[in-house]
Amino acid sequence: MPHTPTSARFSKASNEVFVPGVLEQAEGCVGVKQDAYVEQRDLLATALQRTQGIARDVKEFNKESWTIRYPQLAPSSDPVPDRRPGVARRSLSFADQPSSATEVTISTAADTHSITMSSLSEVPEEADKSEEEESASKDEATPTSDFQVIRLDLNLGPNGSAAVGSLVSQLEKESIAKLLEDRFSGAIKHMDNLLTRIHDTASKVLVTGDLNAGKSTFVNALLSREVLPVDQQPCTTMFCEVHDAAENGGVEEVHLMTEGMTYSRDDESTFTRAALADLEKIVTESDAQHILKVYVSDARASTESLLKNGVVDITLIDAPGLNRDSVKTTALFARQEEIDVVVFVVDSLNHLTESGISFLKSASTEKAYLFIVANRFDLLRDPARCKRRVLEQIQKLSPHTFGDAENLVHFVDSASALERGTGSESVKPDPLAPAFDKLEVDLRSFVLMKRTLSKLMPAATYLTKFLSDVELLAGANSILAQGELEEAKSDLDREKPVLEAMKRGKDGLEANLELTEESRVSESLARAMERIELAIERVGMGQVGVEEEEMSVSSRPRRAPALPPYPGLLSVWEYAKDVKQALYRSVDLAVHLAEDESRSLTSASVNEINQLGESHLPAGVERSRRVFLPEAMFSARRRGRRGRGNSTSIIVAGGTHNLGIGLAQNPELRDVSFSDIIGVQYYLDNLHDENDEDDKVASTFNIVSLGVGALTMIGGKAVGARGLLEGIMRVFNIFGDEESRKWVAPVVGVATVGLSVYLVWDLPNAIPRTIGRNIRASLVESRSAGQSRAESSLTRAPPDESFAAAHAHRISRETRKVLRIAAWDVKERFRVAMEERSRDVKVAEERMSCAEKAREFFGGIVRETRDIREKARLAANSSRPESVSALPADKKSSLSQDKKL
Numbered sequence: 001m002p003h004t005p006t007s008a009r010f011s012k013a014s015n016e017v018f019v020p021g022v023l024e025q026a027e028g029c030v031g032v033k034q035d036a037y038v039e040q041r042d043l044l045a046t047a048l049q050r051t052q053g054i055a056r057d058v059k060e061f062n063k064e065s066w067t068i069r070y071p072q073l074a075p076s077s078d079p080v081p082d083r084r085p086g087v088a089r090r091s092l093s094f095a096d097q098p099s100s101a102t103e104v105t106i107s108t109a110a111d112t113h114s115i116t117m118s119s120l121s122e123v124p125e126e127a128d129k130s131e132e133e134e135s136a137s138k139d140e141a142t143p144t145s146d147f148q149v150i151r152l153d154l155n156l157g158p159n160g161s162a163a164v165g166s167l168v169s170q171l172e173k174e175s176i177a178k179l180l181e182d183r184f185s186g187a188i189k190h191m192d193n194l195l196t197r198i199h200d201t202a203s204k205v206l207v208t209g210d211l212n213a214g215k216s217t218f219v220n221a222l223l224s225r226e227v228l229p230v231d232q233q234p235c236t237t238m239f240c241e242v243h244d245a246a247e248n249g250g251v252e253e254v255h256l257m258t259e260g261m262t263y264s265r266d267d268e269s270t271f272t273r274a275a276l277a278d279l280e281k282i283v284t285e286s287d288a289q290h291i292l293k294v295y296v297s298d299a300r301a302s303t304e305s306l307l308k309n310g311v312v313d314i315t316l317i318d319a320p321g322l323n324r325d326s327v328k329t330t331a332l333f334a335r336q337e338e339i340d341v342v343v344f345v346v347d348s349l350n351h352l353t354e355s356g357i358s359f360l361k362s363a364s365t366e367k368a369y370l371f372i373v374a375n376r377f378d379l380l381r382d383p384a385r386c387k388r389r390v391l392e393q394i395q396k397l398s399p400h401t402f403g404d405a406e407n408l409v410h411f412v413d414s415a416s417a418l419e420r421g422t423g424s425e426s427v428k429p430d431p432l433a434p435a436f437d438k439l440e441v442d443l444r445s446f447v448l449m450k451r452t453l454s455k456l457m458p459a460a461t462y463l464t465k466f467l468s469d470v471e472l473l474a475g476a477n478s479i480l481a482q483g484e485l486e487e488a489k490s491d492l493d494r495e496k497p498v499l500e501a502m503k504r505g506k507d508g509l510e511a512n513l514e515l516t517e518e519s520r521v522s523e524s525l526a527r528a529m530e531r532i533e534l535a536i537e538r539v540g541m542g543q544v545g546v547e548e549e550e551m552s553v554s555s556r557p558r559r560a561p562a563l564p565p566y567p568g569l570l571s572v573w574e575y576a577k578d579v580k581q582a583l584y585r586s587v588d589l590a591v592h593l594a595e596d597e598s599r600s601l602t603s604a605s606v607n608e609i610n611q612l613g614e615s616h617l618p619a620g621v622e623r624s625r626r627v628f629l630p631e632a633m634f635s636a637r638r639r640g641r642r643g644r645g646n647s648t649s650i651i652v653a654g655g656t657h658n659l660g661i662g663l664a665q666n667p668e669l670r671d672v673s674f675s676d677i678i679g680v681q682y683y684l685d686n687l688h689d690e691n692d693e694d695d696k697v698a699s700t701f702n703i704v705s706l707g708v709g710a711l712t713m714i715g716g717k718a719v720g721a722r723g724l725l726e727g728i729m730r731v732f733n734i735f736g737d738e739e740s741r742k743w744v745a746p747v748v749g750v751a752t753v754g755l756s757v758y759l760v761w762d763l764p765n766a767i768p769r770t771i772g773r774n775i776r777a778s779l780v781e782s783r784s785a786g787q788s789r790a791e792s793s794l795t796r797a798p799p800d801e802s803f804a805a806a807h808a809h810r811i812s813r814e815t816r817k818v819l820r821i822a823a824w825d826v827k828e829r830f831r832v833a834m835e836e837r838s839r840d841v842k843v844a845e846e847r848m849s850c851a852e853k854a855r856e857f858f859g860g861i862v863r864e865t866r867d868i869r870e871k872a873r874l875a876a877n878s879s880r881p882e883s884v885s886a887l888p889a890d891k892k893s894s895l896s897q898d899k900k901l
């Protein structure tokens, strides 16, 4: 059979696309090489698999590392539009965050959707773009066309405006990401189907037409063999699928499919075998609309055989002639996805019948291009009129087919072609033989073309759109990641130095706090000790413990107690009592003053500690809300005292005497004894300490000694009575004989009287001294030998030594308690602030690393999508409908010629 190259080039319906490259290869059926198809198919398969890989990676990344955000691209708020072709300005925001928008530039050139921030935009200029391409770019730049496959309908209203922010805010980021993940899962699945489809080597050609139009004869002519039964009367009631016997292991036979079962050649239960010779019998005798699988061999070369063409596994399906009953069934059959080509056989004598018109109307909605065979053309007396009539009908029913009528509408004589094909002896001259040859060439070309379109183009189109979506999504997320990266970096730049400074300052702060606490506590102890001891010393000398000018230490209104006036000898006992009260009160007051002093010292120290905190705590950290109330210090003791009466135990002078600050109120201490008036014991103690020999004198002159002792105790150093007594004693020693005793007795008597008078006279001074001395004696410490008072206080010896030490320690303990709380508060705030900074730094570092990773990931995805597109030769405009105006000029002229017919 001669191979006539044709200029066949099929325009396409709006829902179909060309694969560049294959189309050119397909032009001229004979020139079509299996290699070209296979190469394009393999490129597409690889691209699909790589794209599936991208989809899986994106899903995984979404799950593990980065919640993918869905971009919304609203018209740019920039009043100056970008005039470059294929470039559109947009306002990028995200569904879960509609308020923050970034100005971006989208390049829609070459079906990509590369997105860059407007400020960084470097979209290459495309100088030579046709008007049509520009308008197409504009179309694609409308907001609705940004996403084509993975578009999420978030119900956001016009342009995803913030007016529906409430809904958006309800949609968590994760929910949107989950929706995207589902879209990617769906895409992976769909690409699996596309892969299966592009690897499907079969192509089904459905031959249908009016009753008795010669469909079986036509199929036989294509096979160059009388396979299907031919009859003057309508006979075909079944769908006969003619396959190459090679598919059935080279065996020619008929498989009668079992009704209700899905046919499988490997499953005998799904069909009944019959011999090829019985086909006529099966077809003519059966009334039911069965499907038959007819396996036949074609011995011809692949260049001649349509069935075994070496390019496509074609199955020819001979459908029953159309009548009212079968139109619907056949139309349904024709709509099936695996039917690549519908060949409609018209009886030229009858033109298109009602049934034929009805079928073509239905079929043309599904298949834009139909292959029309006007058969029995040899029987016409006015072929031109018939041609015109048939073309007119086709123009109405299938404009696309009419538009390419030269290649798609054929006027032939199948009966003669069959005779020539079978080498029948009665071959008569066939003027329509060239027409049938052309039909064969065009049909092969159409089948290959349609196969390309039906098998590869859906994959190519889907891939183009999906890759474009992925690029847009990845680009938007990359911009987001970049923003996140910069934000995290600035957070880190702000937080890290603060944290470092805190780490460096931590030890210093703690040491300073400890030092402050220790030094202030020591100071508090020392001052309290000094004040109380001084008071006791003064009391020991018969004075009040506190002087008026010392009252300024206290912020409270206090008055220094004074000694009572002497009421006279008769009230000496009362006087002693009042003196004792006053002296004790003055000691109490000294303790109060020590507390007051400690309060102000503690208050200053708390400020000092707070200042330390202030200088170490970073800005923005909430400062202590703790307010130090100096008056709250020592309140526990008072509360305790109130609750328990006067039972507070203060250890004094090595023993517990139930003494607190309220010494003056203590009933045990109010009583006055004789020794408070006459310091007998004091005298005896002093005498014993200073001279053992004096002991003897004391025992000898007991009464005198008492008087002298009293004198000594009261007058002491002030009046020199002790010196006088000592003089008398010395006289005793010098004149220790009988004679001297004679005159000594009167002298002593006079002296005693004199001394007694002196004693009475000196009582107002002596009583405070005696009482003070007694008080002092009961309050002073009994320090361990060899340890000085100063040492004792500095070494923080246990406060069981003296009244002063006990109170000083108590007061300093209170100071320590307050300072410790203040220091703890600062330390705690510092610790919390440092922990917060550490956490912030860690979070910022994690955000940075995550954003960096995302930026790299999405950048890689964008590069990968471009590479896939390039390698699969998914060139520009591949998803754009090819308009008729783009058809070659010669084709247009041929069409017009046909129309003239």
Ligand SMILES: Nc1nc2c(ncn2[C@@H]2O[C@H](COP(=O)(O)OP(=O)(O)OP(=O)(O)O)[C@@H](O)[C@H]2O)c(=O)[nH]1
Pocket: 210, 211, 212, 213, 214, 215, 216, 217, 218, 229, 230, 231, 232, 233, 234, 235, 236, 237, 319, 320, 321, 322, 375, 376, 377, 378, 379, 412, 413, 414, 415, 416
């Ligand atoms: N002269 C002439 N006769 C033809 C041509 N094609 C078919 N015939 C004859 O037309 C008659 C019917 O042919 P078939 O092939 O059985 O027609 P069909 O469309 O398959 O019939 P059904 O399947 O029953 O609708 C036969 O006698 C054929 O020989 C042709 O092109 N020219």
